[in-house]
Amino acid sequence: MTGRDLDPTLKRLLGSNEPEIGCDECFEQLDRYVELQLAGAPADELVPGLRAHLVGCPACAEEHESLRALLELDSVS
Amino acid sequence: MSALAQAPGLEEWHLDLHAEGIRGDEAVAHLHGLLLRAARFEVFRRRGSLPQLSAVELDELAQDAADDAAVSVLRRLDDFRGESSFRTWAYKFALLEASVKVRRRAWRDREVTLEPEHWESLAHAGPGPDEDVENAALLEAVRDGIRTALTPRQRQVLVAAVLEGVPIDVLAERLESNRNALYKLLHDARRRLRAYVAAAGFPEVNE
Numbered sequence: 001m002t003g004r005d006l007d008p009t010l011k012r013l014l015g016s017n018e019p020e021i022g023c024d025e026c027f028e029q030l031d032r033y034v035e036l037q038l039a040g041a042p043a044d045e046l047v048p049g050l051r052a053h054l055v056g057c058p059a060c061a062e063e064h065e066s067l068r069a070l071l072e073l074d075s076v077s
Numbered sequence: 078m079s080a081l082a083q084a085p086g087l088e089e090w091h092l093d094l095h096a097e098g099i100r101g102d103e104a105v106a107h108l109h110g111l112l113l114r115a116a117r118f119e120v121f122r123r124r125g126s127l128p129q130l131s132a133v134e135l136d137e138l139a140q141d142a143a144d145d146a147a148v149s150v151l152r153r154l155d156d157f158r159g160e161s162s163f164r165t166w167a168y169k170f171a172l173l174e175a176s177v178k179v180r181r182r183a184w185r186d187r188e189v190t191l192e193p194e195h196w197e198s199l200a201h202a203g204p205g206p207d208e209d210v211e212n213a214a215l216l217e218a219v220r221d222g223i224r225t226a227l228t229p230r231q232r233q234v235l236v237a238a239v240l241e242g243v244p245i246d247v248l249a250e251r252l253e254s255n256r257n258a259l260y261k262l263l264h265d266a267r268r269r270l271r272a273y274v275a276a277a278g279f280p281e282v283n284e
Contacts (some may be wrong), residue, residue, distance in 0.1 A: 007216075009239070010215070010219060012239045013223075013235065013239050013267070013270065014219070014267060014270060014271050014282050015263075015264065015267030015268070015271065017271065017282075017284065020264070022257050022260055022261055023245075023257040023260045027169065031161035031165040031166045031168070034161075035161045035162070056260075056263075056264065056267075057245065057260055058244070059176070059177075059180070059244055059246060059256065062176055063169070063172050063173055063176055066118070066119050066172045066176065067165070067168060067169055067172055069118075070115055070119075070168055070172070071168075073118070074164075
């Protein structure tokens, strides 16, 4: 929603109207999505619904952050 | 050359996971090393939620996660289609196992309140006394929606996950469900709540 500075708790309660995938599909696509992101490719276009899921699911969002961070660490070590 | 072998990012050693004998054993050992590295990375990244555990206990948690991840990876080897590198594909199993174990351990001795009445705590999450009337009306619509538009199960999960901050894996364990099913329930609850709030005069929540 736009035009209103909604309380963060209300935002988490109401969620988003954007189409999103579920946790199982997120797991299936996560490796590809993160590699696309790190390659600078349009990951959100190529893996539709995953970004919206990460906004709504804190657990999957943590695992996304961790995979990305681990791959970034690998790339410099 | 097979389609798999032509896939980008293919690592040769991965093919040895299918092999018998020493080649296969060495590949499994290599896989376990990768998974342990990822599991340790995750456990130590989240160690702030486990202040009671020593470094040795944290490492044991990582070892358990790596062991479980190895079983999952080996069981699902044929699902790897080369859409990422094998290393990235394998890492995600270890990160999942480690993060779930950390969340469950962090909440192991904590009570999970599944009383729907706790949504009343939303009163403290809304606008303060100086906020405008419209925000107060929105808050009231959300509270009404939680009370009247959701099923008891939807209300229970929405309140626990969002207002009580219970991780979805912990909730799944307590409710004898799984993450995917509970998230779908949460997603449906949010959609139903948005519909109620939109009909109550706030269509922007569905934009």
